[in-house]
Amino acid sequence: MAIPPLPPSRDLARYFEARGELAKPWNLHLLRLAKLQESREEMDPQEYFERLQQAHADLMRLGEFWKGREAEVFAGRYTPPTLLEPLPGSPDDR
Numbered sequence: 001m002a003i004p005p006l007p008p009s010r011d012l013a014r015y016f017e018a019r020g021e022l023a024k025p026w027n028l029h030l031l032r033l034a035k036l037q038e039s040r041e042e043m044d045p046q047e048y049f050e051r052l053q054q055a056h057a058d059l060m061r062l063g064e065f066w067k068g069r070e071a072e073v074f075a076g077r078y079t080p081p082t083l084l085e086p087l088p089g090s091p092d093d094r
Helices: 009-019 025-038 045-061 070-075
Strands: none
Touching: 009 025, 025 045
């Protein structure tokens, strides 16, 4: 079973931005991979391989970021925290 290609990076970025999920580390990695895939034809195969290795190493450095967040990360179901922290510097800030 082949993995479907990523959508174009511009569309992916717009989608993440519309959902307010552009700054999530795993989404930034998807965006990075989409941009890498788009520029693959213009790159030397060795350079592409090195950049792919760098992207993989960066993703592995995230560790098990998804622990306790499985529904959000893998199913796209965000559940807001029950405790809402005040904005830093606001009168309610501790």
